Amino acid sequence: MDLNLSADERSFRNEFRTWLEANVPRDWPEWREKPLEESFDYLRAWQRKLYEGGWAAVSWPREYGGRSATLMQQAIFWEEMARLEAPPMANALGLGLIGPTIIAYGTEAQKKRFVPKILSAEEIWCQGFSEPNAGSDLASLQTEARLDGGHYVVNGQKVWTSYGWIGDWCELVVRTDPNVPKHKGLTVLLLNMKSPGVEVRPLRQMTGESEFNELFFRDVRVPVDNVLGQVNDGWNVAISTLMHERGSYGARLHLLFKRNINRLIELSRTFKHNGCPAAQNPLVRQKLAQCYAEIEIMRLNQLRAFSRITATGIPGPEGSIQKLFWSELNQRVQQVAQELLGPYGQLAKGDLLAVDNGIWSYGYLRTRGNTIEAGTSEVQRNIIGHFVLGLPRSY
Amino acid sequence: MQFGLSDSQLLLKDNARKFFASECPMASVRRLMETGTAYDAALWSKMAEQGYLGIIFPEEYDGAGLGKVDLIVLMEEAGRALLPGPFFSTVALAGAVLSEAATPEQKKRYLAPLCRGEARATVAFLETGASWNPADVRVASANGRLSGEKLFVTDAAAADFLLVVAREGVYVVQTKAAGVSIELMNGLDLTRPQYAVRLSGTPAEQLGNSEGLARGLQVGAAALAAELVGGMQRTLEMTVEYAKTRKQFGKPIGIFQAVQHQCADMYLETESARSAAYYAAWALEENSPDAEAAVSIAKLYASDAGRTVGNRGIQVHGGMGFTWENDVHLYYRRAKASETMLGDATFHRERLARLVIDAHGALAKSA
Numbered sequence: 001m002d003l004n005l006s007a008d009e010r011s012f013r014n015e016f017r018t019w020l021e022a023n024v025p026r027d028w029p030e031w032r033e034k035p036l037e038e039s040f041d042y043l044r045a046w047q048r049k050l051y052e053g054g055w056a057a058v059s060w061p062r063e064y065g066g067r068s069a070t071l072m073q074q075a076i077f078w079e080e081m082a083r084l085e086a087p088p089m090a091n092a093l094g095l096g097l098i099g100p101t102i103i104a105y106g107t108e109a110q111k112k113r114f115v116p117k118i119l120s121a122e123e124i125w126c127q128g129f130s131e132p133n134a135g136s137d138l139a140s141l142q143t144e145a146r147l148d149g150g151h152y153v154v155n156g157q158k159v160w161t162s163y164g165w166i167g168d169w170c171e172l173v174v175r176t177d178p179n180v181p182k183h184k185g186l187t188v189l190l191l192n193m194k195s196p197g198v199e200v201r202p203l204r205q206m207t208g209e210s211e212f213n214e215l216f217f218r219d220v221r222v223p224v225d226n227v228l229g230q231v232n233d234g235w236n237v238a239i240s241t242l243m244h245e246r247g248s249y250g251a252r253l254h255l256l257f258k259r260n261i262n263r264l265i266e267l268s269r270t271f272k273h274n275g276c277p278a279a280q281n282p283l284v285r286q287k288l289a290q291c292y293a294e295i296e297i298m299r300l301n302q303l304r305a306f307s308r309i310t311a312t313g314i315p316g317p318e319g320s321i322q323k324l325f326w327s328e329l330n331q332r333v334q335q336v337a338q339e340l341l342g343p344y345g346q347l348a349k350g351d352l353l354a355v356d357n358g359i360w361s362y363g364y365l366r367t368r369g370n371t372i373e374a375g376t377s378e379v380q381r382n383i384i385g386h387f388v389l390g391l392p393r394s395y
Numbered sequence: 396m397q398f399g400l401s402d403s404q405l406l407l408k409d410n411a412r413k414f415f416a417s418e419c420p421m422a423s424v425r426r427l428m429e430t431g432t433a434y435d436a437a438l439w440s441k442m443a444e445q446g447y448l449g450i451i452f453p454e455e456y457d458g459a460g461l462g463k464v465d466l467i468v469l470m471e472e473a474g475r476a477l478l479p480g481p482f483f484s485t486v487a488l489a490g491a492v493l494s495e496a497a498t499p500e501q502k503k504r505y506l507a508p509l510c511r512g513e514a515r516a517t518v519a520f521l522e523t524g525a526s527w528n529p530a531d532v533r534v535a536s537a538n539g540r541l542s543g544e545k546l547f548v549t550d551a552a553a554a555d556f557l558l559v560v561a562r563e564g565v566y567v568v569q570t571k572a573a574g575v576s577i578e579l580m581n582g583l584d585l586t587r588p589q590y591a592v593r594l595s596g597t598p599a600e601q602l603g604n605s606e607g608l609a610r611g612l613q614v615g616a617a618a619l620a621a622e623l624v625g626g627m628q629r630t631l632e633m634t635v636e637y638a639k640t641r642k643q644f645g646k647p648i649g650i651f652q653a654v655q656h657q658c659a660d661m662y663l664e665t666e667s668a669r670s671a672a673y674y675a676a677w678a679l680e681e682n683s684p685d686a687e688a689a690v691s692i693a694k695l696y697a698s699d700a701g702r703t704v705g706n707r708g709i710q711v712h713g714g715m716g717f718t719w720e721n722d723v724h725l726y727y728r729r730a731k732a733s734e735t736m737l738g739d740a741t742f743h744r745e746r747l748a749r750l751v752i753d754a755h756g757a758l759a760k761s762a
Contacts, residue, residue: 001404001464001677002397009396072396265752265759279752282745289744292751293671293692300670303398311399321663378652384662385655389635392650 003303005076012069013076019053020084028087033349033357035209040166043090047121050089056119057095064103064111065119071306075251082255093163094118094125097244098171102190105229105237114169114190126167128158128191128215129238136379138173139182139235143217145174145189147224152176152189154197154220160373164200164213167193172222173238176231186234190226197221207365242375243319250322251302257295257326257333260363264288264337267355271340278340287336294329301325317387324380327370334364398673400468407461408468414445415476421722424477428585428725433479434515434553443512448486451614452494456502457510463614467621467676471669474625477725479586481515481550487618488549488611489516489558495607495614496565501600505556505567514555518615519545519568519592527738529608534594535562541599542574544591549736551577551590559594564605572597584732586725613690616737617675620690620697623733624672626726627665627701630708633723634658637712648711657707664700671696688750688758695743701730 060066117123134141143156177185197220202210268279305318349358452458508514534543574595638649675693678686705727709716
């Protein structure tokens with residue numbers, strides 16, 4: 001056990017830190033709270049800059065424009081990004097989930113066609129997985145694709161699609177064979193969002209914003225060359241994407257959580273409870289300390305998981321464990337924020353008295369979604385029960 | 396960066412698991428917990444032969460010279476085996492405090508016999524106020540003699556000497572010395588009994604560097620957190636095994652999500668407590684600036700998780716979990732006693748708050 005950085009890790013960090021200090025935009029705080037629609041070109045330009053420096057997708061293999069970074073180096077990358085408060089990248093799903101899936105399952109032609117433009121943010125990707133009647137039971141999805149000559153003809157509906165409004169391409173899971181068990185008749189298509197018959201509608205969520213979209217497909221034609229992986233093997237391709245979704249995200253989130261708890265501690269020193277700084281209230285101290293401890297444990301769990309995956313070479317159910325831990329922790333932290341801020345906690349962006357421009361009001365509502373998106377807590381517990389503990393499948 | 400056990404630590408863990416399984420199976424645990432002291436001299440000398448009793452202490456005092464992470468690995472296995480007797484008290488409490496607070500000459504006289512298995516010891520800290528804050532200690536020294544009452548002293552009846560925390564510092568008191576009375580307290584944990592110790596003009600020898608006490612107790616708290624992790628691990632294993640075999644409605648109960656999710660939470664809590672305990676040990680070993688915070692995080696999390704894992708384990712065992720015959724309650728009793736020992740979760744959250752919230756706190760970086 002050695003938690004000091006190795007020589008390689010130190011030189012990776014120093015190289016990126018030097019690059020970042022020279023290149024990170026300094027005006028991000030002015031853009032941070034704007035709607036994504038307004039800041040998207042800004043984020044696209046920032047990703048372009050990272051791409052030109054060779055830093056857009058450090059985890060990807062070198063031959064595809066990445067740096068073949070180890071998990072620890074990836075953690076260092078995100079730590080440095082957070083340390084300098086760098087903006088996120090525009091093509092988040094393309095870089096984090098879909099690019100790696102294309103690299104794993106794509107033909108040479110597909111890799112050549114799609115991967116470079118994911119990196120450069122020339123083409124933005126979205127993910128067409130969930131449907132109104134296929135949430136946790138993703139494999140029961142009904143969007144169908146019928147073969148018609150050299151094309152698949154797609155009809156159906158997807159929901160909870162992030163980046164649908166700006167997406168150029170979509171990783172779409174469809175049913176190509178309705179006559180076999182549900183996991184065995186699925187196929188992944190790479191769909192051009194500009195194709196005739198694709199309709200994108202905003203989906204307004206409980207926070208009031210529309211991060212997500214609904215997608216409707218009516219006789220949309222997709223060339224057979226755009227099948228990713230094998231026909232009717234779409235379940236494995238989709239699972240590979242979901243593993244990425246559950247795996248790497250926690251490492252990045254830790255840094256956000258750390259910023260939140262540090263800010264809450266800062267607020268507790270000035271925010272008054274019954275005339276005294278909240279930081280002197282024993283109950284507030286207990287709750288802040290508990291959050292601080294759990295956020296630290298989230299980091300430690302992540303590091304242990306990285307070391308285990310690095311040692312065994314096999315990513316296991318670690319992603320489910322992390323996802324369950326961070327999503328429920330985030331709700332606890334936001335609850336503590338509400339208790340600290342009292343009635344001010346509800347004030348949203350735009351109110352003159354809102355604390356931190358309403359991020360705590362927003363965060364409280366937004367974290368309700370954390371235990372639902374990317375696999376509900378119930379599904380994560382099922383995965384741990386079955387795949388980690390070996391309990392019989394319940395469904 | 397590598398956050399996992401080294402090959403030699405994995406070997407130590409594996410050997411310890413086999414050693415405890417063969418030398419101290421549950422039948423022995425149940426036999427020893429009826430003896431009053433839970434101490435077994437034959438088992439003790441075998442542990443000495445394994446080098447367990449001097450694991451973290453320097454070779455010049457007949458120790459094995461290993462690190463804090465090795466101690467944590469061993470404590471985890473001891474906890475998994477529900478090892479009865481004064482191992483934790485002697486090594487992780489008294490040994491750790493001697494190592495930090497005694498002079499080299501005192502270490503030769505007191506620490507070395509512990510390492511060789513020739514003596515056993517413990518630390519006497521709490522008093523009637525039951526406070527782990529050193530400022531609340533009332534027992535005082537007068538002309539080199541101590542008087543007063545210490546409570547919740549683990550394994551005192553098996554100990555040859557006590558390290559008594561007094562207002563002036565830490566003192567060695569022989570349990571056979573004049574004016575010492577040791578009386579069993581009727582606690583939950585039958586495998587690690589606690590005692591009331593009364594001193595009346597008892598001769599005592601002060602340790603040379605009493606400031607080392609805090610650091611010694613931090614090693615003890617990290618070790619206790621690891622021991623709790625071992626108990627949680629065993630409780631989880633027993634519970635999952637039971638959920639796979641026990642049938643109701645014609646099915647193993649583990650097929651029901653209400654049961655599966657209890658087990659999943661037990662797993663999450665156990666793994667999280669383990670991450671925190673390992674890190675605390677590493678931070679202590681490296682003298683990391685956040686070592687004190689890391690110890691508090693490990694102990695506060697393990698204190699709460701030890702209890703909740705036990706609660707869930709008993710619940711999943713159903714009626715069986717409520718019987719004396721089933722072992723789950725023995726682990727639960729240990730977890731409940733360890734929950735408050737060296738400070739409960741509330742105590743350690745406050746300690747952490749002083750480090751990270753208060754403006755003068757060492758880690759209050761956002762101040």
